[in-house]
Amino acid sequence: MKKLFSYLIIAFVITTACKKEKTANTITADTSLSTDSITEIAKEAWIYGYPMFYNYKTIYANAVNKDAKEFVGGFNKFKSIAVSATPADTLVVTINNDTPYSMAAINVSDEPVILEVPKIEQDRYYVMQLVDLYTFNFEYVGSRATGNQPGKYLIAGPDWKGKAPNGITKVLKSETSLIFVVGRTQLHNPKDAVNLKRIQAQYKLIPLHEYENQAAPAEKKYNLALPVWNEADYSSPKFINVLNSLLQYTTEDSSEKTLRARFAKIGVQPGVNYDSSKYPPETIKAIEKGIAEGKKELESKIDNLKDSGSLFGTRASLKNNYLNRAIAAAAGLYGNTKEEAVYTGSSTDKDNQPLMGSNKYILRFSKDELPEAKYFWSITMYNLPKRFLVSNPISRYSIGNKTDGVKYEPNGDLVFYLQGDSPGKSKESNWLPTPKSGRFMFVMRIYGPQPDVINNVWKMPSAEKVK
Structure with missing residues (x-):
């Protein structure tokens, strides 16, 4: 650390x-x-x-710094990626590998912005997480919060007192004028990328004056740039x-x-x-x-972080616990509120020893230990201390219940192999590669967690070191 x-x-x-x-x-x-x-x-x-x-x-890389690879041309513009993240993606620590991102920095200093989302098929999970400058998750649009129907959402800053125009599904108020939107859309498999791109192209951010065919408002001036x-x-x-x-x-x-x-x-x-x-x-x-x-x-x-479930949320849910807010940003910036997704994981094994790339481990879920999720769940591998994805020969950075080819044991158990080298052809379907040396950690993400998961009744098993 x-x-x-x-x-x-x-x-x-x-x-x-x-x-x-x-x-x-x-x-x-x-x-x-x-x-x-x-x-x-x-x-x-x-x-x-x-x-x-x-x-x-x-926000700076996305909307301000023209030389950044993440730059999209300014505020209120989506940058979407139709493939899963790789070890080359290092802007955000503990990056999500399940649901490719559509990200945008929004500035509502001068006027609100309309977020438009299309109709999305029922078997595809998606979410638009609205994060204010403080990093409070102040609103959600998506499968859990609003459904997969199309919608137009007016995002307004703290000073806006106007009236929403016709056709607006809901007004979303932020206590800061700078906002970051983290969109995630489920990618079923690599061949699904074409469908994903089609969906992402329909995510829109429209300044209110454009939506109403009016002249742009005066720009608000700030003392400091x-x-x-x-x-x-x-x-x-x-x-x-x-x-x-x-x-x-x-x-x-x-x-x-x-x-x-x-x-x-x-x-x-x-x-x-x-x-x-x-x-x-x-x-x-x-x-x-x-x-x-x-x-x-x-x-x-x-x-010593064991459970991050209470680290992300609204101001009211976090109760102004600024240390927890800082821990959340350092451990995994833009984590979801626990009703949307629960995060757990470990950097130690069953014997409380650090997970090391020089060792081999199994992570076993008995059929009664599998987490209940409305959508899906996965486990992602990260190196330490950087918390970036791990390069490996099969380009697999996460594994879960929706991973193609995953095999269950005859008794219904599910076993994953965490190690640097292949566990053998017959087991590669369940292999999550680790670094070949040094410390590592893994994070489990459960999308649409059910009550036992949300309330910490369900517990993730520990990795076991094997010969």
Whole structure:
């Protein structure tokens, strides 16, 4: 985990020189805080902001950075992939391999956007997960939430008070103006890619003025421009301006009034420039200590993560647990709410030893241990500490109950072989390749989980080391 977080260290710059004051939208210093207070607030702010930083990394690549391979031409445009993910896809950690993505960064600062989806055949699962800048899953469109019928959904920001036009299925309100949509559409098998492309081409994002054949509205102006993504900035005082820029696209929830006021004491204020040259060395050291403490706590929680089911959801369901929100972003950004999909997995075996590519394992589900899923379930392999897919000679990155050719035992059990080399031709149908060396982990995704799965009554079996 140390390598995973070595590039995630983010420095907050704070105040301690003289009485705090604003001039020309620039924050100056504040000596009323002790270094211990600065450290504690910095730790809180680092954990609070962590999910936003890495959500914005994806938004930036998708809609802002013209040189990124993920760039689609700006906001409010889908980028769809009609094949399963491969080890070359490294923008998002623990990427999903079952349901190819249709992703879009949406900006509703000026006006709402209409999400249009087509009718989809009943045996194909799909979902549109709407994630606000905080990374709350604030709404869903798809097989579970709205069915497979066609629909037009108006996505609006926190300041919109208009009336939905005729033909709108539902209004979806976000508390932030920057939104990321994670669309997933089931791919039955490689030959199904043609059908998948046809469906993905019908996912549309239409600005409200275009939908109504009206003139475009005036563009909202912000004090700070959207930041350029630069990993090095997050280890320096430059970071505070990035956070202050992103906070311009949020609203202050009533439950966070006290928290935001506390953050403001160290210079975290939406749209206000932050000049790090105003602060003495002891302030910077206090901030760095707070970041280190936040990083240590987050790292320890991820190392011991067993169940991620409660880490993803709405603000109300997460109850403003900012540490859990940060854990979710670090362990698997854009995870679904548990009613949509449940995630479980492991990086250790039955004896609580790390899973190693130099070993061979079996993962056995008795016929009574198979999870109940309305749609399907799968297990995906990842290397550690990077959490990327694992290259292998058969190009298989996940396996599950819908995988072509999977064989059950005569008694109904299902056995998967987790190892770097082939278990033999007769068993390759049930082989999920691991790295040939180093640590690894696997994640099980259950789509349309039933009550026993949602409520943690069902438990996934542990991998067993074999000779």
